[in-house]
Amino acid sequence: MFQVRDLTVKYQAKVVFSKLSFELADNTILAVLGPSGSGKTSLLNAITGLLSHQGEILLNGHPLDTKAQTIALVPQDYGLLPWKTVEQNVLLALKVKEKKGGKDQPKLQALYAALGLTSLLKRYPHQLSGGQKQRVALARAFALTPDLLLLDEAFSALDLVIKQKAQQLFLRQWQETPVTTLVVTHDLKEALLLSDQILLLTPNKPQLITNPLGDLDYDSRTEAKVLTQVLSELEAEVKRQW
C-alpha cells in the first residue's frame, strides 16, 4: 500500500499544495492529472525526497527507503548524464542498484529494440532528438524493475507509433512484475489507457477517481467503444474544474 498523508509542499513562502492525502492499493497505476503548474512534478520530487516537505509518504506502512527499495524516476527533463553514452546511462542505474538480473543482456537488448534505441547506444545525449532522450530515460527506468515507478510526462515527446509501443511495453512489464506506479500526464487518453486510478490535482480540491476502464487490458481499452465517451466525460469534468 502506498500512502500519502497530509503532504504539504512549499517553495519558500509559496505553497504548492497543502495537506494532500491519498492511498493506493498495492501495485496500482495512478495517473496524476492537473493543470500546468499545479504541482505534479513537485509531488514526485517530494516523494523522491528531492524536495523537502511536511507530511508522511509510506510504502507498505514504512517511510520510503531508497536503500531497500528501488525507485525509478523518469524526470520531465529526462535527467540523462551528458557525459555518458546512452548505454552507459542505462547501465549506470543498474550498477548503482546492483541489479544483476538487469544486466541480463538479451533482456536489455530487447528493451532497446522495443524503444528503438539499438542504433543509438554509443551516442551522447546531445546527439539525440528530444524523443530519443525521453526513450533513453524510459529504458533506464524499465531496466531497473523497480518497487515504485514514477513517470513525469514520460511519453509526451514521442510520436504516435513509438508512444504506443512504449506504453504497451510499460504495461507488459507491469503485468510481468506489477509495481506501484505514478504516471504524470496531460493527456487524458493516456491517463485512461494506462491507469487504474486517476488523481485530479485541481487547485481547490484534489480528487481521486477510479478509471472506468481500469479492468481492461491495453488493447481492449484502445478499442473499447466506451473510450470516446469516457474521454469526453472526463474532458468535460476537467474543463469544468480547472
Add this chain to the structure above:
Amino acid sequence: MFQVRDLTVKYQAKVVFSKLSFELADNTILAVLGPSGSGKTSLLNAITGLLSHQGEILLNGHPLDTKAQTIALVPQDYGLLPWKTVEQNVLLALKVKEKKGGKDQPKLQALYAALGLTSLLKRYPHQLSGGQKQRVALARAFALTPDLLLLDEAFSALDLVIKQKAQQLFLRQWQETPVTTLVVTHDLKEALLLSDQILLLTPNKPQLITNPLGDLDYDSRTEAKVLTQVLSELEAEVKRQW
C-alpha cells in the same frame, strides 16, 4: 512564398534527410509530423541557420535574412535564458528586434494573461514548471509578431485547458496578422486543428498533404463531426508509413 529546395542535413556522416523540397503559399500554417528522430527539429535548425546544410531556403524568393525579417522560434527545450526573469526574457527578444509596437504594454499584459503568466513575471526560469516555461517561450514568440514563426512541439507540455487557450490565442493572432508558420508536433489532432497543410516527414518519402479541415476556423474544427473521422484516417496513414 516559402520554399525549401533540395535541403540536405547531416551530422558528420549521418544524413538526417536529403534533398527535401517543398513549397508553401504565403501565410500558410504547415504542420510537420514525423516519427521521433526523423529530423523535425533539425529542419527548423537548418531554417534558422543554426545547423549548416546544403540546399536553398527561400522566403518570397530570397534567402532568409534574419536581419530584415523577424523569425520567431520556440525551441523544443524552450531556450529561455536562466539569468533573466520571465518578463526580461520576453522583453529582451522585443528589444533585439526593436519592435516598438511590441512594447505596447496593454497588449503584452493581455498576452501574459491569456497564457496564465501574469503572476510569474518576476520569476526566474528555474522556478517554473515545465509547462510554464513553455508558455514563456510562446509568449516571447507571439509578442514578436514575426514574419516566420517556428514552433517545435510548443504545446506539448501544456494541459488540456491552457493548451486550447494557447492554440486559440495563436490562431487569433494569426488571423490578425497572418504569417507563414511551421508547427512541429506529434499530436495529429493538433496538426489538424492548427494547420493548412501537413508535411509527413517519413523516413522514405516526405509527403505534403492538405488539411481537409483547412478552411474552417478553430472552433468549427474542434466541433466538426468529420474531425474524428479525418483523425482516424490520418492515424491509419501514419501507422502504415512509420
Add this chain to the structure above:
Amino acid sequence: MVKKFLRLLYALFILHAIWAVAALLVNRPLLPTPWAVYSYFPQLVGLDLWWNIYFSLYRLGWSLFWATVIGVPLGIASVRFPKFGQLFDPLVYFTYPMPKIAFLPVVMLLAGLGNASKIIMISLIIVFQIIIGVRDAVSQVPSSMYQVLEVLHANRWTMFWAVTWPASLAGFLSSLKIALGTAIATLFFTEIYGTQYGMGYFIMDQWNRLDYLAMFGGIIVISVVSFLLFSLISLIEHYCLRWQKDK
C-alpha cells in the same frame, strides 16, 4: 547572518588553534605564538599601518582593473571569434608560463621604479589567469543558448550582454578570486624596491629585521584585508548569480 558570523569565529578559532599548536611544537622565534603576536600588535597600529594598506590596495586595485579590462575581452574574443582564438590561444600558451619576473628589468626601464612599474608587473602576471579563466568559462556556454537570439539577428553586443557575459560570469569571478590571491603574493616581489609603504614592504622589512612578531602582525593584517576583498567578490558573486538557486 548571526550564524555566518559564528562560523567565521569558528574558522578563526581553528586557524589560531592550528597556529598555536604549530608554534608550540616548533618553539622558535620564527613561528611565534598567536598571543605573543597579538600582544605585540598595539605597537604596530599607527598611521603607517593605514598607509601600508592604502598603498597596497592602490596597487592591487589598479592591477586588477587593468588585468580585467585587458583579460576579459581577450578571453571572450578568443572563444567568440574562433579565427582570432586560433591565433591567440597558442600565444597565451607560450606567454602565460613565461617568468614575468624576468621582465622586471624591462618593465623598470619603461616605467621606472614607482607605482607604474609595480602595477604593470602585477597586471602582467595576473592578466593571463583572467584570460584563461574567462576563456574556459566562455567555451563552456552551450551553443543552443545563443539560438533564440541569433535567429533574431541580435548584434554581437546584445549577444554578449544577454548570453556570453552572464553565462561566463561565474567563471570570471572564480578566476578573479584566484588572480587576487596571486596579485597579493606578487606584492612581495614588487614592494621591495622603490617604496617605503605597502603591506608587502612591511612584511619583508620586518623579516629583514628578524622581527617575527611584527612580521606575523603584518601577515595578520594582510590576511584580514584580503579576506575582506574576497568577501567582497563573494558578495558580488552572490548578487550576480542570484538567478541560479534558491540558497
Add this chain to the structure above:
Amino acid sequence: MVKKFLRLLYALFILHAIWAVAALLVNRPLLPTPWAVYSYFPQLVGLDLWWNIYFSLYRLGWSLFWATVIGVPLGIASVRFPKFGQLFDPLVYFTYPMPKIAFLPVVMLLAGLGNASKIIMISLIIVFQIIIGVRDAVSQVPSSMYQVLEVLHANRWTMFWAVTWPASLAGFLSSLKIALGTAIATLFFTEIYGTQYGMGYFIMDQWNRLDYLAMFGGIIVISVVSFLLFSLISLIEHYCLRWQKDK
C-alpha cells in the same frame, strides 16, 4: 593537424616579431634581440640543460600531484558536504591570500633545503588555486543532475564518479592550467636556494650575472617546456570533454 602546426608557427612568428621590435626599440643588453639569443643558444645546450629541465619537471610534477591530491577532494567536499563547507570556506578565504613565501623559513626548518621544501612550498601556493577552482566548478553543477541517482540511493562514491567529477572536470582542468602557470612562476623563488639545477635556478643565476643572453635562452627553454605541459593538459581536456560538442 597541418593547420594547427601552421597556426603555431604563425603565433611563434608574431611573438618573435614583437620581441624583435621591442628589442630594437629598447636597444639595451637587458632585452637582447632574438637572433642574438639564438646565436648564443648553442653554448647553453649541454648536459646541464637537460638536468635543469629534469629537476624542474620533477619538482613541478610532484607539486601538481600533491596539490591535486589534496586540493580536489577538499574543493569537492566543501560543496558536497555543506556542513564541512561552511566551516572550510572561511578558512580558505583567510589562508589563500596569506603570503606563503613568508612561511619559507618554517618550511625550511621542517623540510630542509632540498627538494622536499621546494615541493612543499609550491604545493602550498597552488593547492589553493585548485581548491577554489574545483570548489567553484562543483558548485555550478545543477542539483537536478544528482536526482536520478539519488533516488536510487547511489553511494557518495558513485555520485562522485558519475556526476560531480565529470561535471566539474572542465573547471578542474582550467584551474590546473592556472596552477601550472603559478607553479612555474614559483620556481623562481624556490630554485634559488639549496640547488644548482632547475630552470628557475638557471635563469636567476644568469640574471645575477647580468648575462641577459643566457637568461633569455633560459626563458625560451622554460617557455617551450611549459607550452608542452599546457598542450598536454589541453589534450587531456579534449579527450575528457569529448561528450560536449562535435568540434
Add this chain to the structure above:
Amino acid sequence: APKEDSVKKSSSTSKSEKTVSLNLGTMPAPDSLPLYVAKEKGYFKEEGLDVKLTSFKSPTERDAAISAGQLNGAVTDVVALASYVNGKLGWKSATALTGYFGIVTSDSSVKTVADLKGKTIATLSRQTPTFYLYQQLKKNGLSADDVTIKEVPSIPVRLQLVAQKQADATILPDPFLSMAKAQGLTEIAKSNPTKYQTTILALDKKTSQNKETVAKLTKAYNKAVAQINKHQASDYQTILTKNLSFPESVAKSYTLPHYTKAQKVAESTLKEAFEYAKSEGVLKENVDPAKYQLSVTD
C-alpha cells in the same frame, strides 16, 4: 600623505643649470649611512646636487634597476661590479664604502676559520660575502673544496638556518651580524672596514664621466663621513631603523665603525675580486680592474 615620490611623481625641482639630479640606490646596511646623512644634512644640496635615494631590499632588484638605467649610482660591491662589467653597462666604482662582514657560527666546536673544514656554510655563490669567505679560507690554508656551500640568497634566511643548526656558519653584514650575535651565534672572523673594503658606490657611465659631479658627490660624502665620525649611533636612530632596516634593539646598542673618507678600493682587492668573478664565470674575459675605478679627488 607620506612622501611617496612614486605617487606624486618625483618632486620636479626646476632644473636650474647648476643642480644635477641623481638617483642613487641604497642597501639596508651601514655602508649607506653617509648617503642618508648627506641628504639629511643638506650636503648634497650644498654641492648643487639633487639626490634621490631609492632603497632596495635585495641585490637582484637593485641590479635590475641598474640595467634598466633607472639609477645614476648605487651602493653595490666589487663582485657585482664585475657582473656590470660583464653586462657592458659601463658602470664604474666611484669610492669604496665603509662596510664589513663577519663569519658567524652556531657550532661550538668552531672557534676559528680553520675549524670550518668540512662544515656547511649558507651563502650565495658568486657574491662578495662568499668572496670574502674564500679569502679567509685561503688565509687559513683551506680551499673552497674544504667546505660545503648551501645556496641561500636571502640573508635573514641564512641567519635563521645557522641559528637552527641546519647550516654551520654563514657570512653576514650588519645589521644581521649584530642580530646574529644577539641570538647567541659566535663571530669567528670580521673584516676591518678601514683596511678591507669591498662595498662601493658605483656610478653609471654618464655620471662617472662627469668629473665635476663626481667631485661634488665625493665632497658631500666626505662631509657626511666627517660628521658621522664626530657622532654616535644614537644620533642616527631614525636613519638606522627607518632606512637601514636596523631593529630598534640593535640600533640602540650599535657602535658605528670608523668611516673612512672616499677612497679607491685597494687595487689588490679589486683584482682578486675580478679574478674570483672570472673563475666563477661571472666575468667572461680578462679585464683590467683599474679601468673600472675612478680616481678619487679630494
